[in-house]
Amino acid sequence: MSVAAIAFSPEQLAEVRRLQSLYPDKRGALLPVLHMAQDTFGYVSLEAEEYVAGLFDLSPAHVHEVVTFYTLYFREPKGRHVVAVCHNLSCHLAGAPEILAHVKRRLGIEAGETTGDGRITLQAVECLCACEAAPMMQVDDRYELNLTPEKVDRILEGLA
Amino acid sequence: MTLVLTRSFDDSSSHTLEAYRAHGGYAAWEKAQAMEPAAIVDEVKAANLRGLGGAGFPTGVKWSFIPKNHTGPVYLVVNADEGEPGTFKDRYLLERDPHALIEGMLIAARAIRSALGFVYIRGEYVEPWRRFSAAVREAYDAHHLGRGFDVVVHRGAGAYICGEETGLISSLEGKKGWPKVKPPFPAIKGAFGQPTIVNNVETLCCVPPIIERGAAWFAGLGTKTQGGTRMYSVSGRVKRPGVYETPVSVTLRQLIFEHAGGVTASGRLKAVVPGGGSAPILTADEIDVTMDVDGLKNAGSMIGSAGVVVMDESASIPEALMVLARFYAHESCGQCTPCRESTGWIYKMVHRIVEGHGHKDDLDTIVDVAKRGGGTTICAFYDGAVGPYVSYIEKFRPEFEALISRA
Numbered sequence: 216m217s218v219a220a221i222a223f224s225p226e227q228l229a230e231v232r233r234l235q236s237l238y239p240d241k242r243g244a245l246l247p248v249l250h251m252a253q254d255t256f257g258y259v260s261l262e263a264e265e266y267v268a269g270l271f272d273l274s275p276a277h278v279h280e281v282v283t284f285y286t287l288y289f290r291e292p293k294g295r296h297v298v299a300v301c302h303n304l305s306c307h308l309a310g311a312p313e314i315l316a317h318v319k320r321r322l323g324i325e326a327g328e329t330t331g332d333g334r335i336t337l338q339a340v341e342c343l344c345a346c347e348a349a350p351m352m353q354v355d356d357r358y359e360l361n362l363t364p365e366k367v368d369r370i371l372e373g374l375a
Numbered sequence: 376m377t378l379v380l381t382r383s384f385d386d387s388s389s390h391t392l393e394a395y396r397a398h399g400g401y402a403a404w405e406k407a408q409a410m411e412p413a414a415i416v417d418e419v420k421a422a423n424l425r426g427l428g429g430a431g432f433p434t435g436v437k438w439s440f441i442p443k444n445h446t447g448p449v450y451l452v453v454n455a456d457e458g459e460p461g462t463f464k465d466r467y468l469l470e471r472d473p474h475a476l477i478e479g480m481l482i483a484a485r486a487i488r489s490a491l492g493f494v495y496i497r498g499e500y501v502e503p504w505r506r507f508s509a510a511v512r513e514a515y516d517a518h519h520l521g522r523g524f525d526v527v528v529h530r531g532a533g534a535y536i537c538g539e540e541t542g543l544i545s546s547l548e549g550k551k552g553w554p555k556v557k558p559p560f561p562a563i564k565g566a567f568g569q570p571t572i573v574n575n576v577e578t579l580c581c582v583p584p585i586i587e588r589g590a591a592w593f594a595g596l597g598t599k600t601q602g603g604t605r606m607y608s609v610s611g612r613v614k615r616p617g618v619y620e621t622p623v624s625v626t627l628r629q630l631i632f633e634h635a636g637g638v639t640a641s642g643r644l645k646a647v648v649p650g651g652g653s654a655p656i657l658t659a660d661e662i663d664v665t666m667d668v669d670g671l672k673n674a675g676s677m678i679g680s681a682g683v684v685v686m687d688e689s690a691s692i693p694e695a696l697m698v699l700a701r702f703y704a705h706e707s708c709g710q711c712t713p714c715r716e717s718t719g720w721i722y723k724m725v726h727r728i729v730e731g732h733g734h735k736d737d738l739d740t741i742v743d744v745a746k747r748g749g750g751t752t753i754c755a756f757y758d759g760a761v762g763p764y765v766s767y768i769e770k771f772r773p774e775f776e777a778l779i780s781r782a
Contacts, residue, residue, distance in 0.1 A: 237527045238549075239448065239491075239567040245549030246532050250498075271549070284551035284708075286533030287498045299499075303460045304652060304684050305610040307698045341535065341702050342460040342652070343499055346610035346684070347617045356501040 221262045227251065231270055242271050245281060249288060258289040286340070294329045294336035296374045298322075299353040302339045305346035314350045315339055317364045321371055335374060377596060379584050379604050380577065381620040384471050390506050392513040395474035401519060403583035407482045410586075415486035419582065421590035423602030428454055428538070428575030429651065429679045430755075431601075431668035434582075440562035441487050441570045450571040451484050451492040452547065452561075453579060455507075456531055456538040458497055460652030460702060461682030464606035465576040467618050469496065469503035472580065473510035477519065477526065479579030482586055484524045487572050491525050495543050498531040535706035539754045540573040542708065553710050554754035577606055597623045601667045609635040611648075611685035623667035627657070630666065631685055641688040646771070648686075650679030652699050653759030655766035656692075677762070692771040693778055696763060697725045703760040713748045714757035721745070721764055733779035738768050 223231065231248055235241035248270065252263050259267075259282050261275075268278040282288045300306075300315045315326070318337060322330055326339040345351045348360030352367075359370055383389040383398045395401070407415055420435030441449055453476065457465040468476060480492050496504045508528050514520045534552045536542040541555040544566045565571025581603055585593045594602035601623050607630055610616045614636030621634065627649055631637065638644050644659040649666070655676040657664075664674040671678045686695065704722035709715045721744065724737045745764040748757055768775055 239450075239569070240548065242549035243529075243547060243567070246546065247530060249532065250530060273549075277550075281549070281551050284534060285498070285531075288532060302698070303702055304648070304695060304698050305461055305616075307694070308611050308684070308686065308690055341705060342458060342462075344457050344459075344463040344466055344497075346461050346463055346608065346682070349610060349616075353499060358502070 221256060221260070221266045223251070223255065227255065228270075235271075242273060245271060245273070245278070246285075249278075249282060253288060258292050260290070289336075292329075292333075294334055296334065296355055297336045297338065297353075298371070298374075299338040299340040299343070300326075301341070301343045301345075301349070301351055301353075303342035305342075306349040306351060309349035311350040314352070314362050314364070314367060317367055318352075318371070321368065335371070377604065377622070378620055379593075379596070380468070380472070380475070380580050380606055381618065384467070389471050390473055390510060392474060392510070392517060395472070399587070400474050400583075401478055403585075403587040404478050404481050404519065407485055407586050410485075412486050412488055415482060415586065418590045419486070419585055422581075422585045422593040423590075423597060423600065424578065424581050424585060424593065425601045425668055426575055427577040427581070427605055427681070429459065429653075431678065434574065434578055437562065437574075438483070438487050438572060440560065441572065442563065445570055448491065448569050449487055449489040450566045450569055451480060451487060451489040452540075452543065452566055452571055452573045453480065453492065453494040453576060454538060454540060454543055454573050455494055455496040455500070455503075455576050456543060457500070457576075457680075458535040458538050459680040459682055460699065461608060461610055461648060461684040462651050462680040463608045463610075464618050464681070466500060466503050467606070468576050468580055469500065469507045473507045474514065475580040475583060476507070476576055477510060477514050479582040480526065481519065481524055482582050483572070483574065483579055487570075489572070490523060491527070493527050493529050493547055493566070495529050495531060495537070495547055497537075498533050504528065504530055534708070535702075536708040536754075536756060539756060541754065543573060544571065551708075553708055554756070556753055598665060598667045598669070600669050605666075605681055607634075607666065607681045607683055609683045609685070611683075612639045612687040612690065613637065613685045614639050621666075623665070623670075625666050627662040627664050627666055627683070630683060631662065635683075635685070638685060638687045643688040644685070645688045645690055646686045646692060646695075648682070648684040648763075650677050651682035652684075652702060653677070653762060654679045655762040656695075656770060658770055676766070679759075691729075692767055692774050693725065693729050696767040697722070697729045699763050700725045700760075703756075707756065707760075711752035711757065713751045714760070717744050717748050717757070718760055721760075728775060728778050731778060731781055733775075735779055737779065738772065738775055742768055 234244035537552040542552040546552040700722040
């Protein structure tokens with residue numbers, strides 16, 4: 216993506232101003248606007264950080280510090296889908312290691328990697344707080360619960 | 376049994392304003408509007424409501440810390456950054472009873488004289504965020520919100536430490552979620568430099584029933600030092616994992632064997648994490664404890680967020696500790712040296728023990744480092760990591776030693 220492509224539309228800029236007006240100090244809207252930037256540009260590149268910094272009168276270094284602190288901001292292009300397998304305690308007790316190994320085999324990648332066709336980024340993540348339905352994973356916005364290898368296969372096949 | 380928080384969960388439309396009203400919703404807010412703020416605080420104090428996010432601090436007392444002579448803004452912040460391993464109750468409340476939280480916020484805001492509230496929802500909770508945001512729009516349309524009190528719904532971006540109230544405030548201010556040195560406490564100088572009350576979702580959902588039915592009724596549901604019911608998240612090797620609402624006088628044994636249907640797999644109980652990942656582990660012989668704040672404190676553990684994780688005889692305790700140690704190493708915010716360094720090194724040591732490469736003095740080193748580290752950091756995160764490190768090793772030492780002797 217070229218640097219010139221990093222810009223919000225006029226409608227999005229109006230939304231940025233609306234979000235900023237909700238907080239006593241406009242920089243409270245930094246996390247929501249970074250979510251917007253990621254949704255719009257695909258990931259939060261250094262150029263996107265600099266662009267967002269300009270919208271907040273912040274230094275690019277401050278925005279970089281924020282982006283690198285949180286797990287949900289991607290600093291490199293991610294797959295069209297993100298599959299995040301929980302490996303915390305309740306899921307571990309319910310067989311998360313086997314589920315994660317199964318997903319890795321099916322996709323041919325390790326956690327933290329993206330398939331060569333750009334379809335799926337795989338992550339192993341900490342507790343997503345759906346322990347009553349362990350083992351579980353998050354696929355984009357959705358929680359997929361009570362996983363079995365067969366169920367995982369059906370879910371992965373459904374991701375275009 | 377009296378259900379307070381989950382009474383409408385069986386209704387598939389319980390998240391709508393219409394259903395909430397049909398279940399008696401917003402009547403408590405009507406009543407509270409005729410009460411003086413100080414009277415609301417007194418009522419919540421008398422109800423013995425204690426914070427249900429983890430720390431168990433008396434809610435009414437917390438509210439009373441807002442300086443009386445303060446003339447500027449006061450903020451109410453809802454901690455919906457649920458992330459404690461083994462805990463999922465707030466997800467249920469956000470999805471199934473969002474108006475209870477809004478009504479609790481309205482009453483709390485009147486008590487502390489706040490005109491603006493923030494609801495900080497963990498970034499991964501996309502569906503709960505949508506559900507709750509829709510309820511906020513309904514509440515604006517019905518003019519419950521927007522007449523002296525506004526609500527901003529704020530999405531986090533993935534960081535366990537933002538569940539710590541000052542880390543949450545840093546994050547809300549557009550910074551990385553580093554906890555702040557206390558004092559000053561948030562009630563004196565919190566979000567955006569103003570007096571701020573941070574309350575957990577479930578805590579605020581208790582407030583409307585307290586106002587509606589009275590402090591004495593709520594206090595009478597619980598123990599001498601903690602009123603009400605609470606939602607226990609039960610998971611792991613049990614037959615019926617799920618959220619169970621009971622009075623806080625319930626015992627851990629009752630929760631596991633009566634509510635959650637008993638132990639699966641081998642069928643024999645080995646150990647229980649009684650209050651989320653940060654709670655020291657209990658053995659099968661230690662489950663005749665009441666599940667209130669003081670009951671577990673007296674048993675050498677903590678109720679925390681009331682996330683109960685059950686392990687049967689086939690579960691490996693060293694593996695369980697490795698999983699939690701990995702979690703703490705990943706989630707340490709890196710601000711304080713003892714926490715940043717120890718969480719990383721202890722994970723490496725537990726990992727090598729589990730992998731069969733442990734050194735014979737590893738266990739003593741971990742316990743020694745952990746026991747010296749508590750209380751040396753800005754926030755309670757590292758204290759919450761130390762509890763598991765020490766208790767798992769001290770209570771199940773032979774299981775760790777068996778792995779090391781094979782090395």
